[in-house]
Amino acid sequence: MDEEEKFFAWLDGELTADEAKAFEARVAADPDLARRAEQHRLLRARLSQAFDPVARAPVPTRISALVETDSREPIDLAEARQRREAKRRSWGPPQWSAVAATLVIGIALGTMVNRQSEAPVTVEEGKLYAAASLGRELDSELASAPSKASVRIGVTFRDQAGAICRSFNGPQTGGLACRDGVRWQVRGLFPAPAGQGGDYRMAAGSAPELAALIGATISGEPFSAVEEKSAKARGWR
Amino acid sequence: MDRSASFEQELATLLPRLRRFAHTLSRNGADADDLAQATVERALRSRAQWQPGTRLDSWTYRIMRNLWIDTTRSRARKQWLEDPPEAAEHLGEDPREAMDAAMDLKRVMAAMQRLPAEQREVVALVLIEGFGYRETAEMLDLPIGTISSRLVRGRAALLALMGE
Numbered sequence A: 001m002d003e004e005e006k007f008f009a010w011l012d013g014e015l016t017a018d019e020a021k022a023f024e025a026r027v028a029a030d031p032d033l034a035r036r037a038e039q040h041r042l043l044r045a046r047l048s049q050a051f052d053p054v055a056r057a058p059v060p061t062r063i064s065a066l067v068e069t070d071s072r073e074p075i076d077l078a079e080a081r082q083r084r085e086a087k088r089r090s091w092g093p094p095q096w097s098a099v100a101a102t103l104v105i106g107i108a109l110g111t112m113v114n115r116q117s118e119a120p121v122t123v124e125e126g127k128l129y130a131a132a133s134l135g136r137e138l139d140s141e142l143a144s145a146p147s148k149a150s151v152r153i154g155v156t157f158r159d160q161a162g163a164i165c166r167s168f169n170g171p172q173t174g175g176l177a178c179r180d181g182v183r184w185q186v187r188g189l190f191p192a193p194a195g196q197g198g199d200y201r202m203a204a205g206s207a208p209e210l211a212a213l214i215g216a217t218i219s220g221e222p223f224s225a226v227e228e229k230s231a232k233a234r235g236w237r
Numbered sequence B: 001m002d003r004s005a006s007f008e009q010e011l012a013t014l015l016p017r018l019r020r021f022a023h024t025l026s027r028n029g030a031d032a033d034d035l036a037q038a039t040v041e042r043a044l045r046s047r048a049q050w051q052p053g054t055r056l057d058s059w060t061y062r063i064m065r066n067l068w069i070d071t072t073r074s075r076a077r078k079q080w081l082e083d084p085p086e087a088a089e090h091l092g093e094d095p096r097e098a099m100d101a102a103m104d105l106k107r108v109m110a111a112m113q114r115l116p117a118e119q120r121e122v123v124a125l126v127l128i129e130g131f132g133y134r135e136t137a138e139m140l141d142l143p144i145g146t147i148s149s150r151l152v153r154g155r156a157a158l159l160a161l162m163g164e
Helices: A005-013 A017-028 A031-056 A061-067 A075-089 A093-113 A132-140 A200-204 A209-215 A225-233 B003-025 B028-046 B054-079 B095-099 B103-111 B117-128 B135-142 B146-161
Strands: A121-124 A127-130 A152-159 A164-169 A172-180 A185-191
Touching: A005 A017, A005 A031, A005 B146, A017 A031, A017 A075, A017 B135, A031 A225, A031 B103, A031 B117, A031 B146, A061 B003, A061 B103, A075 A152, A127 A132, A127 A172, A127 B003, A132 A164, A132 A185, A152 A209, A164 A225, A172 A209, A185 A209, A209 B003, B003 B028, B003 B103, B028 B117, B054 B117, B054 B135, B103 B117, B103 B146, B117 B146
Parallel strands: none
Antiparallel strands: A121 A127, A127 A185, A152 A164, A164 A172, A172 A185
């Protein structure tokens, strides 16, 4: 192993503990070497930051369907959007009443299963809004940096009228909420399928109905982690 | 759970990482997903060759790497007849896009493309996928010293390309 190789082996944690300790001392005593180490740590971090979002993104259906072990289809926004484009002309009152019916079921489930805690939504003037705790989580949670909140954010995007929308998954329900002034208007609420905890394929939504609703609502692409963060900083306007 | 179900389930949990590895090797996202799809299809067809108890990730990565080499070779042959498939991808002029993660991915993919294939795969496996030198050497059937020396050259080239 030449000196260059040893330097990188040290940086990659490939030296034995004794060798690493000795090399560490050399780096500490040599500003040039220390600077190079920093440069290469940054390079590695930059590579990870660029590629890691690929590993966090939903897997396209054409790939995930090959190893689908349950019947549920993972979410594919592009596909949902294509279906929407195809259906756009025929999207009339009957479909909206279907959405409304789903909403009612959603509310019923939401209030029933959350009896001890607060219901996730409230109704005001015929509109459905996120109640306080769901609203707070929609305000503060980032899909790119999930906390221990009970609600996990799926995708964030703008709808066709320009309002920011976010899909969310709670323990019992998942849904879609869009910004209306300073509040989150809930556009859809669906019962969460069983056993969704920690399943990476659920990143974009919980139920097929939610995926369809996202597909029918979204304009453009879902926000990247950076866009999501800056939208939060601007108060989701 | 029977053996075939556990194979599929384990493969399913690998998909996000496989897609990432495909992106480190490929010219663009569409090629990467073609490669990921071909890899999963091949893995499913060859599942009898996988030894339960050994690492499924290394086994599948190796399949992907071999498919990628095959594609690269056949593409190189065709390029006698075709124009280069892609000039430098157009980068948007909107300054906000410079911040965008997708744009960053494009830039870094373009830099990776400039590395010789033999350096690119080693850089991808060690620096992005996080495999150790020995695991990488075994996956690629190369001596560990070759891994070290390719890493040295690949990193120097990337640092120059991405100009920190």
